[in-house]
Amino acid sequence: MPVLTPKETTEKSVHFQEKETQGRSKSTVPMVELRSVTKTYHNGSQALFDLNLSVKQGDFLFITGPSGSGKSTLLKLLYGEELPTQGEVIVDECNVATMKGDRLSFLRRRIGIVFQDYKLIPQRTVAENVTFVLQAQGYTRKEILRRLEPTLKLVGLLSKAHCFPDQLSGGEQQRVSIARAIVATPPLILADEPTGNLDFDNSWQVMQILQKLNSFGATVIVTTHDEQLVRRCNHPVVQVRNGQLYRK
Numbered sequence: 001m002p003v004l005t006p007k008e009t010t011e012k013s014v015h016f017q018e019k020e021t022q023g024r025s026k027s028t029v030p031m032v033e034l035r036s037v038t039k040t041y042h043n044g045s046q047a048l049f050d051l052n053l054s055v056k057q058g059d060f061l062f063i064t065g066p067s068g069s070g071k072s073t074l075l076k077l078l079y080g081e082e083l084p085t086q087g088e089v090i091v092d093e094c095n096v097a098t099m100k101g102d103r104l105s106f107l108r109r110r111i112g113i114v115f116q117d118y119k120l121i122p123q124r125t126v127a128e129n130v131t132f133v134l135q136a137q138g139y140t141r142k143e144i145l146r147r148l149e150p151t152l153k154l155v156g157l158l159s160k161a162h163c164f165p166d167q168l169s170g171g172e173q174q175r176v177s178i179a180r181a182i183v184a185t186p187p188l189i190l191a192d193e194p195t196g197n198l199d200f201d202n203s204w205q206v207m208q209i210l211q212k213l214n215s216f217g218a219t220v221i222v223t224t225h226d227e228q229l230v231r232r233c234n235h236p237v238v239q240v241r242n243g244q245l246y247r248k
């Protein structure tokens, strides 16, 4: 079972400020645990089989694997988009499969999700795309404004706050989607092929942001095909093959 080594620096919440983390004790608390998880889709397609994984708070993990091996399915199980056919999916000490309604929504608020295809709203500006979810969650205007600026600054888009998505490059659009995922400072960030549509320089920029968030304390799990990017970052890697996980 790939149990991943925790980093030296671990915090429970994300703040967009450098923090003095040297000398903190390692976290041993798992943020994510999959216990003997099997996922078979209704059409009989078996995506994952008897899979175990433990990712501790503050870890950074890459998940690689060939197309169709089950990477996206694994992430979908973590945010409750799909349910396991067998086994348990534990996120932040909650059993995802047993959560419904408000409890599932509350758990999802603690997870920032970044997709390959950005999923931005074309008719809304960068600032509106980023703050939309906060508004829906009932944050006050003052709190929304307090969060917006440091978030845009972190992804290098403060000067683009009033642009619309079609006025941005692909790399910039992906950074907006990261800003949207992190503006509520979730302790867990899941990124599904976040660099799949980007060239190497933009991919590296995205990875640097994700690594920065990890250094601030967030647990980060990234699926990718990009071996070059994985090699350049010094983080644990597991591979999904035939529905199971292998440590690389």
Ligand SMILES: Nc1ncnc2c1ncn2[C@@H]1O[C@H](COP(=O)(O)OP(=O)(O)OP(=O)(O)O)[C@@H](O)[C@H]1O
Pocket: 041, 042, 043, 045, 046, 047, 065, 066, 067, 068, 069, 070, 071, 072, 073, 074
């Ligand atoms: N909604 C679904 N219904 C039926 N089968 C599905 C569904 N989603 C995924 N699958 C199947 O599950 C398996 C794993 O798919 P998944 O999308 O998790 O792979 P992946 O590793 O993320 O692939 P890629 O790298 O191409 O995105 C594949 O065989 C796929 O066809």
